[in-house]
Amino acid sequence: MMSSPIPHQQTIAAVATAVAPGQGGIAVVRLSGPAAEVVGRSVVSIPGQQLWVSHRVLYGHVMDESGKERIDEVLVLLMKGPRSFTGEDVVEIHCHGGLMAVQRVLERVLAQPHVRRALPGEFSQRAVLNGRLDLTQAEAISELVAARSRRAAQLAMTGVDGGIQRRITSLRERLLDQLSELEARVDFEEDLPPLDAAELLLELQCVRRELEQLVEDAKRGDVLRQGLQVALVGRPNVGKSSLLNRLSRRERAIVTDLPGTTRDVLESEIVLEGVPITLVDTAGIRATKDALEQLGIDRSHQALAAADVAVLVFDLSLGWTADDAALLAQIPDDLPRLLVGNKADLQPASMTASLSNEVDGKTVDVMLSALTGQGEEALIEAVLKTCGASEAQGLVVALNQRQQDLAATAAIALARTQEAAAQKLPWDFWTIDLRQAISSLGEITGEEITEAVLDRIFSRFCIGK
Ligand SMILES: Nc1nc2c(c(=O)[nH]1)N(C=O)[C@@H](CNc1ccc(C(=O)N[C@@H](CCC(=O)O)C(=O)O)cc1)CN2
Numbered sequence: 001m002m003s004s005p006i007p008h009q010q011t012i013a014a015v016a017t018a019v020a021p022g023q024g025g026i027a028v029v030r031l032s033g034p035a036a037e038v039v040g041r042s043v044v045s046i047p048g049q050q051l052w053v054s055h056r057v058l059y060g061h062v063m064d065e066s067g068k069e070r071i072d073e074v075l076v077l078l079m080k081g082p083r084s085f086t087g088e089d090v091v092e093i094h095c096h097g098g099l100m101a102v103q104r105v106l107e108r109v110l111a112q113p114h115v116r117r118a119l120p121g122e123f124s125q126r127a128v129l130n131g132r133l134d135l136t137q138a139e140a141i142s143e144l145v146a147a148r149s150r151r152a153a154q155l156a157m158t159g160v161d162g163g164i165q166r167r168i169t170s171l172r173e174r175l176l177d178q179l180s181e182l183e184a185r186v187d188f189e190e191d192l193p194p195l196d197a198a199e200l201l202l203e204l205q206c207v208r209r210e211l212e213q214l215v216e217d218a219k220r221g222d223v224l225r226q227g228l229q230v231a232l233v234g235r236p237n238v239g240k241s242s243l244l245n246r247l248s249r250r251e252r253a254i255v256t257d258l259p260g261t262t263r264d265v266l267e268s269e270i271v272l273e274g275v276p277i278t279l280v281d282t283a284g285i286r287a288t289k290d291a292l293e294q295l296g297i298d299r300s301h302q303a304l305a306a307a308d309v310a311v312l313v314f315d316l317s318l319g320w321t322a323d324d325a326a327l328l329a330q331i332p333d334d335l336p337r338l339l340v341g342n343k344a345d346l347q348p349a350s351m352t353a354s355l356s357n358e359v360d361g362k363t364v365d366v367m368l369s370a371l372t373g374q375g376e377e378a379l380i381e382a383v384l385k386t387c388g389a390s391e392a393q394g395l396v397v398a399l400n401q402r403q404q405d406l407a408a409t410a411a412i413a414l415a416r417t418q419e420a421a422a423q424k425l426p427w428d429f430w431t432i433d434l435r436q437a438i439s440s441l442g443e444i445t446g447e448e449i450t451e452a453v454l455d456r457i458f459s460r461f462c463i464g465k
Pocket residue numbers: 079082083084085092132
């Protein structure tokens with residue numbers, strides 16, 4: 001399954017770098033497959049005595065079809081298979097950045113015989129099929145590319161380095177050892193010494209514990225991978241936009257003393273202690289006859305529904321009002337929320353202290369001032385605590401969702417094996433569930449996986465990966 005005996009006939013091409021108008025000094029067009037070198041040679045004109053030697057950089061120009069016009073000035077790199085990322089012949093054309101040069105070079109390449117546009121993740125998929133890369137490594141590369149914080153990138157690198165593959169492979173091998181013990185008894189019971197069932201069950205128990213621990217750790221790591229959506233909601237003028245600006249360290253949102261300033265949801269990406277956070281500023285919620293303002297308020301409710309945490313901001317200088325209470329009641333029951341009193345700077349210090357976190361019978365989680373920044377640290381800590389994000393700190397390995405589901409399935413199958421043992425069912429009953437557990441782990445590592453499942457995994461990668 002891992003190494004495909006038939007080489008892929010088609011040569012694929014895509015832009016491997018992020019492209020945006022006016023951005024990026026250099027962009028790379030990548031080709032992989034049997035025609036890569038021929039195509040490279042025919043679209044890039046190389047002056048002087050330079051030779052197309054593998055793993056050497058050449059200088060030249062991508063020429064148009066007529067051979068007269070220069071499309072771009074480039075560097076080219078040929079990597080002959082199997083010494084390449086995909087294991088096939090790979091050619092990289094390093095063009096100028098931005099949009100036009102690289103698009104024209106790609107079109108020129110795609111116009112060549114036997115070349116087609118690469119599907120998302122197809123380079124990585126070929127690397128896996130050709131045995132150059134483990135499946136979990138390929139998935140980790142995709143997560144590295146998607147990482148929005150240093151911590152998330154660091155965690156992804158464990159997978160890139162093979163950390164997940166090694167952990168799962170070793171657990172799977174321990175199960176395979178136990179399976180062969182069992183199967184030998186099913187087939188040739190009389191010829192073998194009696195099976196030490198207790199020892200076997202203990203080993204299965206150990207593997208199951210490790211799998212459950214991996215799933216638990218991974219859940220803690222999800223917050224680093226997916227980040228948190230934190231919605232700032234509250235009545236008009238309580239200081240939501242001011243708070244967003246303070247946390248983002250820039251004047252992202254317009255702030256005025258007019259209630260109803262923010263009319264549309266506005267997002268700002270920040271990182272708090274390694275956790276990528278999307279702060280969502282919303283229109284102040286109140287009863288209004290203004291149709292435009294109402295549209296904004298509708299969006300505030302949508303933002304609330306999509307959030308992982310609601311930060312309900314109220315104005316300490318006005319105290320907790322009936323409107324604040326009404327808003328609190330509108331926050332979905334299962335949504336973690338923080339009650340945040342803003343404008344603490346307007347309170348005399350003695351009074352803030354005497355408030356002792358109680359305002360009209362409501363426990364206030366944090367009192368702060370978006371103006372002076374006092375209490376900001378406490379808010380950050382509270383947000384991270386509410387989502388269990390602080391628990392993600394010491395993690396070194398984290399399975400993605402697909403891997404978590406399979407590890408959990410394997411753990412359940414092992415529990416069933418133990419159940420079969422407890423009920424003193426014959427050995428062939430034990431082996432059914434044990435095989436299922438082994439097969440789930442094989443699906444994580446790619447050792448037991450169908451082409452269709454692989455296609456689905458890689459289709460979620462980005463183009464050019
Ligand atoms: N220009 C460029 N930069 C890149 C990549 C690339 O493909 N091209 N990478 C792509 O993801 C990453 C680096 N990863 C790579 C992994 C393996 C091979 C590779 O060619 N491996 C061969 C040859 C090794 C050797 O010469 O010793 C091999 O493993 O046999 C290249 C890049 C990030 N930077």
